[in-house]
Amino acid sequence: MPTMEAKDVCVEIENDEFYSKFLDESIKPIINEQVSVTDQVNKLTQGIEKLSKSLEKQVLAKHNDLLTQASHISDLEMTLESVQTQVQNLLRGAEKLKERVHTPYYALENQTLMLERVQSTCNLLRHSSKILVLWNKLQGVKDNPSKEAIILFELNELISDYDFEGIDLLDEILKAVQQRRSDLLKNSTDLLQSSLLSGDKVKLLQCFKVFHNLQCTEEQIKNTVNSILSDLKKEITAALNVQMVTIEVKKSSSGRVAPGKANIMNSQDFKIKLWDNIEKLFKVDIYNSCTKVIMLQNVINELHAIGNFRNIAKNFWSELCQVFSNELEKSPLTVNQSVEIDFPRLLKSFNDLLSRLKCKNLEMNRSCLTKWENSFLSKSLGKLLEPVRSMWHMSQVPNMDQVDNAIRIIAEALSISLGDKQLSISLANSVAKSIKQMNVEAEQRLSMDSDVAQIIEPPTSTQQKNADLCNALYYFSSQIKRVLVNMNSMLPQESIQIVQNSLKDISSMPILQLFAESIKNSLYIILMTMHDEPDLIRADDPAGKTLSCSPYMKELQQFVSRCKDIYLSMFTEKPALNECCLNIARACVERFIQHICNVRPLSKFGRTKLQIDCKHLEIALSPLVNDMTELGDHYRQLKALHLLLEKTPQEIAKSQTEGACLPYSLVMMFLFSHGGHHLLAPHTCAGWNVQKLMQWLDSHKNERERLEFIAGALQRYQNHVRQNQIATYDEVYPVLLQLLDDGRKSIKK
Incomplete structure (x- = not known):
C-alpha cells in the first residue's frame, strides 16, 4: 500500500502543470505570471511536504532492509581495508624484486653492447683486410675485363656491407674502386654499342661476361634495347613526317611541274616519296635495328649461365610494332589515307622484313594494324x-x-x-x-x-x-x-x-531445268503415240523386208533436233547444258523402254519394227548426247531391250538369270505381250490406260512394289483359269512365275 501511495505522489507531481516544469533538467522553469509568488512558494512547500511524507513512509516500510544493508557496508569497509594492506605489502615486494632483476640486466646490457662493438670492429678489420687483398689483386688484372669485373663486384659487395667512413687507410682505395667500376662499365657499354654496329660476336660475348660478373646484365640489356628502340622511333617519325615528305617532294619536283597540274603531280609525288620512305625504313633502319637485337639475343642464348633472357627479340618486335602503330596513328590524315589505300604494301614490308630476318620468334603482330586493315x-x-x-x-x-x-x-x-x-x-x-x-x-x-x-x-x-x-x-x-x-x-x-x-550457286541449271521439263513432257506425248502405230500388230513376216523406223520416231528425231538448235543452243554453259541434255536423254530412254514393254498387242513384225526404233532412238538423241555411253545404265538397258525384242520367252528368262541389266518388273511386263488374250497385262487388269500406267510407274520406282503389281495380274489370271476350268496355262505363265520368284529373291539380296 505505501508503495502504491508513493507511486501516486510521483504520478501526481509529473502530471501537475506547475510541478512538471521543475522536472525538466535542460530548460529553466518559467514562473507563471498569473499566479502570485507567495502562492507558488506555498504550492512548492506543499509538494515538498508530500515528497517528505512519502519518503518517511518508504523508510518506515523498508527499515529492516536498510539496517541490513548498512551493516553489510561496515563489513565491506573492513574487507577493503584488509585488501589495501595486502596490496601495499605486495607492492613493496615487487619493488625489492625489481631491484634484484634490474642490477644484473643493466650489467648484461653493457657487456652485450661492448661485445657488439668488438664484433663490429672485428668485421670492419676483416672486411678492410679483404678489401686490401682484393685491391692488390685488382691491380694485377687490368688487361682482363672479365676477371676485373668479378673482383670489382666482390669489392662492391664488401663495401656496401659496412660504413667505412673515417678509416683513412681505405678512403683512397674506395674512391679508386668506384672509379674503376664506372670506367669498366662505361668501356663495356661503349664496346657493346660498337660491337652491335660491327657485328662482332666475340666482343659482344666479352661485354656480357663483364655485365654478368658485375650483376647488371638485365639493366644493360634493357638500356641497350630501349636505346635502339628510341633511335628507331625517331626514324619512324621522320619517315612519316608529312611536312618533311612534302619539302622533299617540292625539292625533287621543282621546275618540272606544269601549270594546272600542280595538285595532281604533287599528290602523286607525295605518295611515291612517302612509300619510298616507308620501304627504306623497313629495308634499312628497322632491319638494321632488328639484326642488332637478334644478334644480342643469340649472344645471350650462348651464355646459358647468365640467366633466362629468351624473349629479348620477341619483346622488342612487339614494342616496335606498337611504336610504329602509335606513330602512324599520330601522323596526318594524308599519310593515314595513303596507308589505308595501299595497306598491302605495308604488310608486304612487314612480311619481307620478317622473311629477311629469319627469326622464328618473330611473328606479324596484326593487332597493331587492325585499324588500317x-x-x-x-x-x-x-x-x-x-x-x-x-x-x-x-x-x-x-x-x-x-x-x-x-x-x-x-x-x-x-x-x-x-x-x-x-x-x-x-x-x-x-x-x-x-x-x-x-x-x-x-x-x-x-x-x-x-x-x-x-x-x-x-x-x-x-x-x-x-x-x-x-x-x-x-x-x-x-x-x-x-x-x-x-x-x-x-x-x-x-x-x-x-x-x-x-x-557453286552460279548455274544455268534452274532455267535449263524448266526447258528440260517442257521437252520431256513433249517427248512423253510423242512416245505415247507408239501405241497407235499399225505396224506393231501386222501379221506378215518381216524377214527379207527393208524396214524403216516408225513415224513417231521420226517425229521424235525432228523434235529433239529442233529443241537443241532453237532453245538449248541459247545457253553457253556447257557443263550445265550437257547435264540437262543427259537428263532429257535418260528420261526419254527410260520412258521409251517402259512403253515398249507395255505395247499391247505386239506381233513379230512389231517387235522387229521396235528393234529398228531402238537403233534410231540413239540417232534421235545424238543432238543431245555425243557419246551414248554417257547415259550409263540407261544405255545398257536400251541395248538389252534391243536383244530382248528378238528372243523367245525362255531365252529371255535364261538371260535374266545370267545377269541382264533390265529390271525384272519391266521384263515381265514385256513377256505379257507373248501371251494369249486371256493373259491380261497388269495395267489392263487394273483398268488403267497406258497413260495412267506411266504415271503409276513414275511415282512407284521401288522394284518390290512393281513386282507385287505384276503378281496381282498373275494371280487374277490363275483364278480365271480355275474358274473357267481351262485345261492348260499359257506357255508364258510358268516363265512369268519363275521370273517373279527370281525377282523377289534378287530384292532380298
Whole structure:
C-alpha cells in the first residue's frame, strides 16, 4: 500500500502543470505570471511536504532492509581495508624484486653492447683486410675485363656491407674502386654499342661476361634495347613526317611541274616519296635495328649461365610494332589515307622484313594494324561491289565489257594480297560477297512467267533475256575460275576454296531445268503415240523386208533436233547444258523402254519394227548426247531391250538369270505381250490406260512394289483359269512365275 501511495505522489507531481516544469533538467522553469509568488512558494512547500511524507513512509516500510544493508557496508569497509594492506605489502615486494632483476640486466646490457662493438670492429678489420687483398689483386688484372669485373663486384659487395667512413687507410682505395667500376662499365657499354654496329660476336660475348660478373646484365640489356628502340622511333617519325615528305617532294619536283597540274603531280609525288620512305625504313633502319637485337639475343642464348633472357627479340618486335602503330596513328590524315589505300604494301614490308630476318620468334603482330586493315578491307569491298551494282542499274543484261571490268577488279583484289595469307583470306571473303551480289542481282531479273519454258513458238524475248542472263553469269563464273587457276600456286588454298564455294550457286541449271521439263513432257506425248502405230500388230513376216523406223520416231528425231538448235543452243554453259541434255536423254530412254514393254498387242513384225526404233532412238538423241555411253545404265538397258525384242520367252528368262541389266518388273511386263488374250497385262487388269500406267510407274520406282503389281495380274489370271476350268496355262505363265520368284529373291539380296 505505501508503495502504491508513493507511486501516486510521483504520478501526481509529473502530471501537475506547475510541478512538471521543475522536472525538466535542460530548460529553466518559467514562473507563471498569473499566479502570485507567495502562492507558488506555498504550492512548492506543499509538494515538498508530500515528497517528505512519502519518503518517511518508504523508510518506515523498508527499515529492516536498510539496517541490513548498512551493516553489510561496515563489513565491506573492513574487507577493503584488509585488501589495501595486502596490496601495499605486495607492492613493496615487487619493488625489492625489481631491484634484484634490474642490477644484473643493466650489467648484461653493457657487456652485450661492448661485445657488439668488438664484433663490429672485428668485421670492419676483416672486411678492410679483404678489401686490401682484393685491391692488390685488382691491380694485377687490368688487361682482363672479365676477371676485373668479378673482383670489382666482390669489392662492391664488401663495401656496401659496412660504413667505412673515417678509416683513412681505405678512403683512397674506395674512391679508386668506384672509379674503376664506372670506367669498366662505361668501356663495356661503349664496346657493346660498337660491337652491335660491327657485328662482332666475340666482343659482344666479352661485354656480357663483364655485365654478368658485375650483376647488371638485365639493366644493360634493357638500356641497350630501349636505346635502339628510341633511335628507331625517331626514324619512324621522320619517315612519316608529312611536312618533311612534302619539302622533299617540292625539292625533287621543282621546275618540272606544269601549270594546272600542280595538285595532281604533287599528290602523286607525295605518295611515291612517302612509300619510298616507308620501304627504306623497313629495308634499312628497322632491319638494321632488328639484326642488332637478334644478334644480342643469340649472344645471350650462348651464355646459358647468365640467366633466362629468351624473349629479348620477341619483346622488342612487339614494342616496335606498337611504336610504329602509335606513330602512324599520330601522323596526318594524308599519310593515314595513303596507308589505308595501299595497306598491302605495308604488310608486304612487314612480311619481307620478317622473311629477311629469319627469326622464328618473330611473328606479324596484326593487332597493331587492325585499324588500317579494316579500313582497307572496307574500301576494297566497296570497290568490288561498285562495278557489280553499276552494271545492274537498269533492267538490261550487262555487256561483256561491264562483266570484264568486274572480273578485272576481282583479279586485282586477289593479286594484291599475295604474300599474306590472312589478308588473302579476308579479300577472298570480300570477293565472295561480290560474286554473291552478282548472282542475287541476276536472279532478281530472271523471269519465271508462264511462257518461260514454252517450246512451241520461237524463243520469246523473256526466254532470250533469261538465256542472256545465264550466259553472262556463266562467263563471269568461268573467267573467275580461270583467274583462280592462274593464281593457284600463289594464293592460299583457303582463299581459293572460299571463292570456289561462292561460285557453286552460279548455274544455268534452274532455267535449263524448266526447258528440260517442257521437252520431256513433249517427248512423253510423242512416245505415247507408239501405241497407235499399225505396224506393231501386222501379221506378215518381216524377214527379207527393208524396214524403216516408225513415224513417231521420226517425229521424235525432228523434235529433239529442233529443241537443241532453237532453245538449248541459247545457253553457253556447257557443263550445265550437257547435264540437262543427259537428263532429257535418260528420261526419254527410260520412258521409251517402259512403253515398249507395255505395247499391247505386239506381233513379230512389231517387235522387229521396235528393234529398228531402238537403233534410231540413239540417232534421235545424238543432238543431245555425243557419246551414248554417257547415259550409263540407261544405255545398257536400251541395248538389252534391243536383244530382248528378238528372243523367245525362255531365252529371255535364261538371260535374266545370267545377269541382264533390265529390271525384272519391266521384263515381265514385256513377256505379257507373248501371251494369249486371256493373259491380261497388269495395267489392263487394273483398268488403267497406258497413260495412267506411266504415271503409276513414275511415282512407284521401288522394284518390290512393281513386282507385287505384276503378281496381282498373275494371280487374277490363275483364278480365271480355275474358274473357267481351262485345261492348260499359257506357255508364258510358268516363265512369268519363275521370273517373279527370281525377282523377289534378287530384292532380298
